[in-house]
Amino acid sequence: MRVALALGGLAALFALPFWLIPAIDPEGSGFWQHIFVTIFVFAAMACAWNILGGFAGQLSLGQTIFYGIGGYAGAMLNQHFGLIPWFGGIVGAAVAVAVAVFIAWPCLRLRGPFFALSTIAFLEVIRLLAIHFKDFTGGSAGLPVPMFVGTEMRIGWAWMLFREKENYLIIAFGLMALALAVSWLVRNSRLGFYLVAVREREDAARAVGVNATGVKLAAFAISAALTSLVGTFHGIYLNFIDPETMFSLPTAIQVAMFALIGGLGTVTGPIWGTLLVVPIAEAARGWLGAAANGLHGLVYGLVLVGVVLTMPKGLVGSIGPWLKRRFGGVAEVDSAARIQPPAPAAPGEERPPVGEPLLEARNLVKKFGGLVATSDVSITLREGEVLGVIGPNGAGKTTLFNLLSGFLPPSSGGVRVRLADGAWVSPNSPHGFAAAGVARTFQIVQPFTGLSVRENIMLGAFHGTRSAVEARRIAEEVAATVGLTGLLDAEARSLTVGGAKRLEVARALAMKPRVLLLDEVMAGLNPADVQQAVELIKRVRDSGVSVIAIEHVMAAVMALSDHIVVINSGRLIAEGPPSEIARNPAVIEAYLGEEYAHAAA
Incomplete structure (x- = not known):
């Protein structure tokens, strides 16, 4: 049911610009089409960032490193070797993964603001390198996207250049859907559970067999590859790339802010955050023009302050649980009342002798x-x-x-x-x-307080299986053993002291x-x-x-x-x-x- 609703929502979002733009922009100025392309691009980047910053809890403010790598890979391979941008996107994604591992290996040893500052430092270093190697990158003057071979114009899907601007909407939406699908797959896989565990309590995650550095490296690499693909398309769409645009710190902060407003660590939160903020900011910038230069930044700030003060978990994180209780029939759980005695020993079960x-x-x-x-x-x-x-x-x-x-x-x-x-x-x-x-x-x-009792125990079960279905089955068996069956859907933070201790024992037992x-x-x-x-x-x-x-x-x-x-x-x-x-x-x-x-x- 939830998957059907999600697919229906995506279909509606895809149809929205094709239905809305002719009504509000009958002259075909292209302004609202540009806004929707921007929404889809930033939503894709926010989903990619959320894998690292939301699921893993690593606040990276240098994400445009990979956006710029993708943009330059597409443009440079096109200009210097005549290769189509699709191939450039694949090469850029591979380079982005390598750079992500190179950056993450030392930076992931840092904690809190020091990690964020280190990513900003790497962003500045790579921006300066793009300026320095001007024979390849065009330096600070930038690099135009080649549109002609001789007198023949490069038009069509192979070159990502179109006269019919609706095609840009299709590609941008496809990238957003790809980022959303990867985000959903990661969150519902063993890797996703491990990332959330590392974010919540790294020591407890290591105790259930999680290689904390390894899973954070994986999140960094996946996020970098997706962001690079988006950068390749957006660079071609803009027809011009330069270091200030492609390796922009303000853009990196905006992407992180969209995920924060929508709901950190939620799958669809980054999209809702982008849908809320980008149209308002872009419309203000377009309508007011130079008379209010920088007003879009004020819009970002006001929305961020409003959401943080009223909905600290973001749009999805705050509204989602209320909707579940209101329409999903999920009731509040009295954890003290639902804790049961441990399951009794089986009849005739004897203690094994002490061995070697x-x-x-x-x-x-x-x-x-x-x-x-x-x-x-x-x-x-x-x-x-x-x-x-x-x-x-x-x-x-x-x-x-x-x-x-x-x-x-x-x-x-x-x-x-x-x-x-x-x-x-x-x-x-x-x-x-x-x-x-x-x-x-x-x-x-x-306990991992942001997860349910079932998900806490599943983290232990994932030590012996990659299958979420099997991990769920093991979690339910272990919950029956320790007397937590009635609380499987409750959040771990709601448990009593005794319940939390049982949960920790259950999580350990699920590791077999x-x-x-x-x-x-x-x-x-x-x-x-x-x-x-x-x-x-x-x-x-x-x-x-x-x-x-x-x-x-x-x-x-x-x-x-x-x-x-x-x-x-x-x-x-x-x-x-x-x-x-x-x-x-x-x-x-x-x-x-x-x-x-x-x-x-």
Whole structure:
């Protein structure tokens, strides 16, 4: 139904200029036709930018680098080699992808405004290069699009030059539809889920096996290729290209603003933002002419301020959920009321015996400058085992978890994991540990708040499948296991603390790990939730998943653990079965003080 509505909307948008222009421009001045070509061009560029800036959350203000590359590729190959612009567009897109990877590799290491500033710097460098190599680019004087071979005019689809101006509308609309289709495909694919996860919480994304740098590079490359194709057509349409126009910072900002006004991270938002702003600004510029030079910039600013103040999520992001509730029958969800007990164990299901070592950490040391967070810590986890890690606050337990999952590199020592085929590997990154079968939760729960419960769990499921259908099926099965079936369509931000912790466990379980690291999943829960968490962990253990659990709820640790290690001040001070640990004077002293240890003795 949604696809049919989207296709119907696109068909209406395509028919609109052919129906409207003859009515409002009977003399055929070409003014409104130019406005619609501009709308389609900027909408296509905004959709392409949204893949990087909206889905991945990377605020690039140098997007016209690729627009200019496409424009110059089409014009230069035409002028110097007589090649048709369609071929120039393909070459330009390939060059744009290469340049995007070259730019993104160092820039993606930056965060916040520094990334945006670095893209502006690259834009200025490439603009100056276009000016410098004037033998090829025409320098600051620009480059006209060749329209004649001898005395014969290059007219027709091969050269993208037409006497019938409606053909420009068809090509511009086709580019917008292509950008929209690619945007939709990306958003509904595993890559799209990964991009949104990286945008929301990069550490949590890495924990479910996402190569954050790789997916951001992919978004950069796709966005660059689409933008370059648009630049090739628009350069031919304008009949003249120059560095100031093709590598324009104001144009790059406008494209980002259209996506922001329409709704960052939404598929159709960039188109709605462009449809709102461009006609108003272009009409003001055309009607007022030189008497109000720059007024279109004021229009952009006023619309942006109005949308940010009244609809901070943009047009689609703010109006879309209201329309779903109003006409789609989607009701508000009471997350506390819809959380259910975990699914019971199957009749006759028995716990598997403790087997061979599965994960080994040897002599782990982690130093932060002069601070030693862990010192010579060694642990072994066996198949089918629950290994408890306890110790007072600040003992170094979470640092140990970060070493066991690749979020921190050890200063010395190492971690190795046994794969299903018996081979041992020593991963050195979060996605490497995830590939080896290690999943984890976080001490401070990290759900992807902008996604639904189903989509959160699907992110874990995508670790083992590329199919969205299969990932959805796995998500629904895991949700039933942890008692979240009634909340699959709720946003993760609406969950209670207990619900959010269950969701994080579910996301990890959807990865189908062999080792599960649980970092204080019972912290802040009421006694009933603690009991349900204990039953859930037992069910996970009985399914064949080995567990390492950091926990302060001592009764739960003692009930669950087969083996316990105790850490204090970064050192392992005791290990053994729960019955021994409970009576160990060193453990009592670490928790309660020396006088209590003497009293217990």
